Amino acid sequence: MFTQRFSRLKEKVTHSALHEKEGIPPxxxxxxxxxxxxxxxxxxxxxxxxxxxxxxxxxxxxxxxxxxxxxxxxxxxxxxxxxxxxxxxxxANQSVRIGITGVPGVGKSTFIESFGTYLTTLGRKVAVLAVDPSSSLSHGSILGDKTRMEELVKNENAFIRPSASGDTLGGVARKTREAIILCEAAGYDVILIETVGVGQSETAVHSMVDFFLLLKISGAGDELQGIKRGIMEMADAIVINKADGDNVNKAKLAKTEFSRALHLFPLKKSGWQPQVLTCSSIENTGIETIWKTMEDYFSLVQKNQFFDANRQQQSQYWMMETINDQLKGNFYSNPNVTASLEKWKELVVQHKVSPFTAASELLEMYFKK
The missing domain is CATH 1.20.5.170 (Single alpha-helices involved in coiled-coils or other helix-helix interfaces)
Structure with a gap:
């Protein structure tokens, strides 16, 4: 029986459609x-x-x-x-950099597809990057499935790059910031940077963009419950996505709640009052208003010189972060440190030395190299 099955399988393979048919060149x-x-x-x-x-x-x-x-x-x-x-x-440096964050399921990819495509109709060149340190662990990536942006990925005026790999947020974020420089040099004048929306990735993205957008959806219970205060403070605009169908009224209610909450925060250093907007990425409604809001923001911060001052501060920040990241990498790759690290860990666990003493000894060992 096995021989018969194998023969039939071999026959199918031999006559597979993948084989070149007679008279038809590949x-x-x-x-x-x-x-x-x-x-x-x-x-x-x-x-x-x-x-x-x-x-x-x-x-x-x-x-x-x-x-x-x-x-x-x-x-x-x-x-x-x-x-x-x-x-x-x-x-480089001839673009606007926009950070986009939101929890998984909020519709970031669909929004970027709709928003990015709209920008290209205005003659803009759009690059989409990502900060997702978890991708190196899951072997996946936000933006990894480009079929979610099937229109944008085919657009000649768009460039989409999945998340850089890396074990640390600092390393991934540094690579993304360097990629921004290359994208700007390639003529892309709008850089969209997507973050996975969990952990500290929002802070990393906020420190490399000019405008920070928080995506939310309505109908998930208490709209303000569970949202981190820090993200609210970072946001230059909150967009209630999926404001279509039965969600239209819920989106309007969510907009009211977030607007009230934002007025409780002090005025941002930029002098900008964050806005709350609604949109439907599926129906392409509200997209034009979102871009108009961003243009109003850029006009304000360029007039009051916050735009340039913020860019300069970000450059200094990333210089220091790169130094810290490379020093950390050099420390852990040092042979003497590698040989002694586990021993000092064990001594700390056994309460024979304090964590501070162990760290001091290891650092002294590193600097004696």
Whole structure:
């Protein structure tokens, strides 16, 4: 019986539709020559100068390769990545950076699809990046499923990049901020940065954007219950998404509740009073109003010079964060520290030394290297 089944299976494979039919040549893209060309192209490692030239000339392949270089954990790629970033820096800083956060299920991908597509109709070039440190653990990513943005991903004036991988939020956020520089150099004048909406990722995104948008949905019980005060303080606008169908009245009620809550907070340093808006990403309603609100914000902060001051403060912050991140990495990769770390952990657990003493000893060991 097994032999018969195997024979039938072999016959099916032999006559599979994947096999070239007689007289019908395969598509050019699947030809042996094309595959060899693609393989050869992938093996070629362009120089820093070639990548910079490609990026500033708006080549998406060069942009993708540049970001991949930034995300690489290979120590030999660090110098080349820094050269690319430095070469792109004079061409950057000509965009508005918008952070978008919200808990899973709030409709971030659908909103970005609708909002980003609308911006491209205005002649804007839109880049979508993400900060999601959990992706390295789950082997997934927000934005990993680009089919959720099937219209935007096909748009010539849009560029979508899934989350950078990394074990720490600091490392992922740093890579994302460096990717912003490359996207700006490539001519993208609106950078949308999506965050997973849990943990400290909102704080990281807030420190690299000009405008911070909080997405909410109505009909989930008490609208204000469970929302972190810190996120409310960071938000420049709260958008009640999915305001369509039976949710229209619920969305209006949620808008009223959030508006009242926002008036209890002190005025932001930017001088801006955060707004509460509603939209339907499915019906594309409210999207135009959201962009108009952002334009009003940018007009205000550019006039009162908060825009430039905030950018300068963010650059200094990320310089210090990069120093901290690299020092931490160097510390834990030090052979002497690696050899002694578990011993000191055990001594701390056994209450034979205090955590502070153990840390001091390990740091002294590191600096004696």
């Amino acid at each position: 598509p050019e893209i699947f030809s042996k020559t094309s595959i060899e060309k693609i393989t050869h192209f992938r093996k070629i490692q362009p120089t820093s100068e070639a990548l910079i030239s490609g990026i500033v000339n708006h080549d998406k392949v060069s942009l993708s390769r540049g970001i991949t270089l930034i995300e690489s954990t290979n120590a030999t790629h660090l110098k080349k990545a820094n050269e690319v970033i430095s070469g792109c820096l004079p061409h």
